[in-house]
Amino acid sequence: MKKITVEVCACNRCIMMGAMDIMESVESLKKLKTQLRLNTQVELIMDKKICGDLGDEVSPVVSINGDMMTRANTQSVMEQIIKIQRK
Numbered sequence: 001m002k003k004i005t006v007e008v009c010a011c012n013r014c015i016m017m018g019a020m021d022i023m024e025s026v027e028s029l030k031k032l033k034t035q036l037r038l039n040t041q042v043e044l045i046m047d048k049k050i051c052g053d054l055g056d057e058v059s060p061v062v063s064i065n066g067d068m069m070t071r072a073n074t075q076s077v078m079e080q081i082i083k084i085q086r087k
């Protein structure tokens with residue numbers, strides 16, 4: 001089974017810029033994956049300060065299997081998860 005680890009930055013700025021929406025989408029995907037028959041384990045981690053001081057303009061920051069995404073949104077995160085899942 002594939003494992004996809006999604007880390008969402010939980011700093012105030014990332015929360016303000018949409019981190020909670022991203023987190024909710026990933027949670028929904030976790031619930032749907034049985035129905036979609038995705039043979040993938042999705043782990044969601046909310047953590048502060050995952051950006052490594054890239055600055056304020058990068059929020060929200062998401063890391064998927066270690067690959068950092070800046071100015072992430074629900075769509076770009078879902079696309080990346082599906083891309084990894086299909087590999």
Ligand code: FES
Nearest residue numbers: 009011014049051
């Ligand atoms: S801590 Fe959230 S962007 Fe740096």
